[in-house]
Amino acid sequence: MRASFWFGWILSLQMALFWLWGVPSAAAFTPEQQLVLQAWRTINQAYYDNSFNHQNWWEVRDRTLKQQIPNEEAAYTTITKMIATLDEPFTRLLRPEQYRSLQVNTAGELSGVGLQIGVKAGSDAIEVIAPIAGSPAAQAGILPHDIIVQIDATPTSELTLDTAAVKMRGATGTNVSLMVQTADNSPREVILVRQKIELNPVTAELHTENGRKIGYLRLAQFSAKAAQELADKIDRFKQQGVVGYVLDLRNNPGGLVQSGVEIARQWLNEGTIVYTVDRRGAIDAIDATGTALTDAPLAILVNEGTASASEILAGALQDNGRATLVGTKTFGKGLIQSLFDLPNGSGLAITVAKYETPNHHDIHKLGITPDRVIPTPPISIAAAATDKDTQYLAAVKELGVGS
Known part of the structure; x- marks a missing residue:
C-alpha cells in the first residue's frame, strides 16, 4: 500500500513538472512575443463578444505565438492579423503614431484635411462619416457616405482605417490626393491642401x-x-x-x-x-x-x-x-x-x-x-x-x- 502511494505521488509530481516545463513562462518570451501576448490578453479581458467571433481565442493565442516574430514591425503585423479574426472594424491596433494622433484628435486639434471616416457596413470600404466644418474636405464638397477609393497612389482596399487616417494627416500646407466616389457617380480626384484643423466643438x-x-x-x-x-x-x-x-x-x-x-x-x-x-x-x-x-x-x-x-x-x-x-x-x-496602452507607445482600441x-x-x-x-x-x-x-x-x- 505504501509503495503504491509513493509511486502515485511520484507519478503525479512528474506530470506536474512536465506540465510546468511544457508551458513557457513570461520570461521565456521575446520582447516581440510579449507585445503580442499583451495585446491578446487585453482583448481577452475587455472585448465585448466573449465568443470572439465564434472561435477559440486560446487557440488563436497559441497559433499566433508559434509564428516567427523577429522585430517590432512583425509584432504589429501579427497583432493586426490576430485582431482581423474578430471581423469587427472598430477593434484595432494603434501604432505609436496612430495612438498619438487619436489622442490629439480627441483633445481638440490636428493637422490634415478634416474628414471623419469609418468602415462601410457590409464591406471593407473607407466611408466618410462627416467632414469637419470649414475644413479642406468640407470646402471641396465631400459628403457623408462618400467612399474614399484611393489616397495618393494607394488604394484604400490596402489600408486599415487608422492607416488611411494617418495618410490624410500631415504637415500644414502639403497636398494629398483623394479619389472620392459618391453613390451612383464615377470616382473623382480631389486635391486637398492640409491645414491645421481647429476642432472648436x-x-x-x-x-x-x-x-x-x-x-x-x-x-x-x-x-x-x-x-x-x-x-x-x-x-x-x-x-x-x-x-x-x-x-x-x-x-x-x-x-x-x-x-x-x-x-x-x-x-x-x-x-x-x-x-x-x-x-x-x-x-x-x-x-x-x-x-x-x-x-x-x-x-x-x-x-x-x-x-x-x-x-x-x-x-x-x-x-x-x-x-x-x-x-x-x-x-x-x-x-x-475604450483605449488601452501597449508597450512602446502603441495602443489598442x-x-x-x-x-x-x-x-x-x-x-x-x-x-x-x-x-x-x-x-x-x-x-x-x-x-x-x-x-x-x-x-x-x-x-x-x-x-x-x-x-
Missing part, C-alpha cells in the same frame, strides 16, 4: 424668430472640451433671455462617450441616458444627475452623418421626451470603444460594449429615426440655420415660435 448664435430669441448651438464633435464649452454657451443664452434651443448634431461623428453623457445631463434632470451591455450581457444604466441647465424647449437636428456619441445624446433626449428630433435617420454606430437608448433600442447599423423626417439637399456650413436650411426652419417650428 461648439458654435453658438443668437437668432430672433418672430420676435423671440432662439439659441442655436452646433456641436461638431464630442471632444474633451465640448461639455464645458456648451455649458458656457447655454449660460450666456439664458442671460440673454432665449425661449428655446436648436441643437445641431448634423454631421457630428461622435467622439468621447463620456462627453456625450455629460452633455445629456445638461438637458435632463432625471431619467436614463443610455444603457451599456457588456460581454456578459450585463446591462448598466447611466442616468441623469439632476443637473440640467435649462428646461426651455429643445429641438435637435440630425442626419446620416450623426453617429456614435451623437446618437447616444439624441436617443437619450428623444426617448425621455426632452427634445424633438428633426432631419433624417442617423448613421447607426452603437458600439463603444477595443469594443468593450454596445449601447441601447433609454427605450432599449439597439441602433447599431439601424440608426435613429427623427420625430419629423425632413429630407434636404446638402447645404454649405454657411447656409446652416438660415432661411435656406429647411431642416432648421422645421426645428424652429417645433419650438412653437416659427411661422
Whole structure:
C-alpha cells in the first residue's frame, strides 16, 4: 500500500513538472512575443463578444505565438492579423503614431484635411462619416457616405482605417490626393491642401424668430472640451433671455462617450441616458444627475452623418421626451470603444460594449429615426440655420415660435 502511494505521488509530481516545463513562462518570451501576448490578453479581458467571433481565442493565442516574430514591425503585423479574426472594424491596433494622433484628435486639434471616416457596413470600404466644418474636405464638397477609393497612389482596399487616417494627416500646407466616389457617380480626384484643423466643438448664435430669441448651438464633435464649452454657451443664452434651443448634431461623428453623457445631463434632470451591455450581457444604466441647465424647449437636428456619441445624446433626449428630433435617420454606430496602452507607445482600441437608448433600442447599423423626417439637399456650413436650411426652419417650428 505504501509503495503504491509513493509511486502515485511520484507519478503525479512528474506530470506536474512536465506540465510546468511544457508551458513557457513570461520570461521565456521575446520582447516581440510579449507585445503580442499583451495585446491578446487585453482583448481577452475587455472585448465585448466573449465568443470572439465564434472561435477559440486560446487557440488563436497559441497559433499566433508559434509564428516567427523577429522585430517590432512583425509584432504589429501579427497583432493586426490576430485582431482581423474578430471581423469587427472598430477593434484595432494603434501604432505609436496612430495612438498619438487619436489622442490629439480627441483633445481638440490636428493637422490634415478634416474628414471623419469609418468602415462601410457590409464591406471593407473607407466611408466618410462627416467632414469637419470649414475644413479642406468640407470646402471641396465631400459628403457623408462618400467612399474614399484611393489616397495618393494607394488604394484604400490596402489600408486599415487608422492607416488611411494617418495618410490624410500631415504637415500644414502639403497636398494629398483623394479619389472620392459618391453613390451612383464615377470616382473623382480631389486635391486637398492640409491645414491645421481647429476642432472648436461648439458654435453658438443668437437668432430672433418672430420676435423671440432662439439659441442655436452646433456641436461638431464630442471632444474633451465640448461639455464645458456648451455649458458656457447655454449660460450666456439664458442671460440673454432665449425661449428655446436648436441643437445641431448634423454631421457630428461622435467622439468621447463620456462627453456625450455629460452633455445629456445638461438637458435632463432625471431619467436614463443610455444603457451599456457588456460581454456578459450585463446591462448598466447611466442616468441623469439632476443637473440640467435649462428646461426651455429643445429641438435637435440630425442626419446620416450623426453617429456614435451623437446618437447616444439624441436617443437619450428623444426617448425621455426632452427634445424633438428633426432631419433624417442617423448613421447607426452603437458600439463603444475604450483605449488601452501597449508597450512602446502603441495602443489598442477595443469594443468593450454596445449601447441601447433609454427605450432599449439597439441602433447599431439601424440608426435613429427623427420625430419629423425632413429630407434636404446638402447645404454649405454657411447656409446652416438660415432661411435656406429647411431642416432648421422645421426645428424652429417645433419650438412653437416659427411661422
